[in-house]
Amino acid sequence: MNIVIGCDHAGFAIKTAVIEHIKEKGYNCIDVGTNSEDSCHYPVYAHAACEKILSGECQLGILICGTGIGMSIAANKHDGIRAACCSDTFSARLTREHNDANILCFGERVVGVGLALDLVDAFLGAEYLNSGNHVTRVEMISEIEKNCFAAN
Numbered sequence: 001m002n003i004v005i006g007c008d009h010a011g012f013a014i015k016t017a018v019i020e021h022i023k024e025k026g027y028n029c030i031d032v033g034t035n036s037e038d039s040c041h042y043p044v045y046a047h048a049a050c051e052k053i054l055s056g057e058c059q060l061g062i063l064i065c066g067t068g069i070g071m072s073i074a075a076n077k078h079d080g081i082r083a084a085c086c087s088d089t090f091s092a093r094l095t096r097e098h099n100d101a102n103i104l105c106f107g108e109r110v111v112g113v114g115l116a117l118d119l120v121d122a123f124l125g126a127e128y129l130n131s132g133n134h135v136t137r138v139e140m141i142s143e144i145e146k147n148c149f150a151a152n
């Protein structure tokens, strides 16, 4: 599985640890930057990561900024992206199982490296349940996207 990972300056330190961790777990990791702690703009990296998923090159993504919030807002502006900002492992697992989230976001200023790696494990280790009301609701989200993006 190809995992795309991106961050801004406020997520750079933890991104390095996450990349090492997921490579050890056997995932292929595509890093879209940023590559230093120099101040930058998180929407650039959110967009780069979303493009990798929407093109089919990557199946899931991880985006890290100071809070995880800016990254999730930017990512969710893309049709077909369901980005979840999580700081607990229960949500990180459930957002795969119930929401079919394709990007996990979190904040380096919110979680420590230990929790960050657990969030990643919970997210990557879970699968979309793909049945019943979960499907209905994810389809409803897609319908909203279709209508909203068509209107613009």
Ligand code: RB5
Binding pocket: 008, 010, 011, 042, 065, 066, 067, 068, 069, 070, 071, 107
């Ligand atoms: C950068 O200072 C910070 O605003 C950014 O990393 C992120 O937390 C925004 O949501």
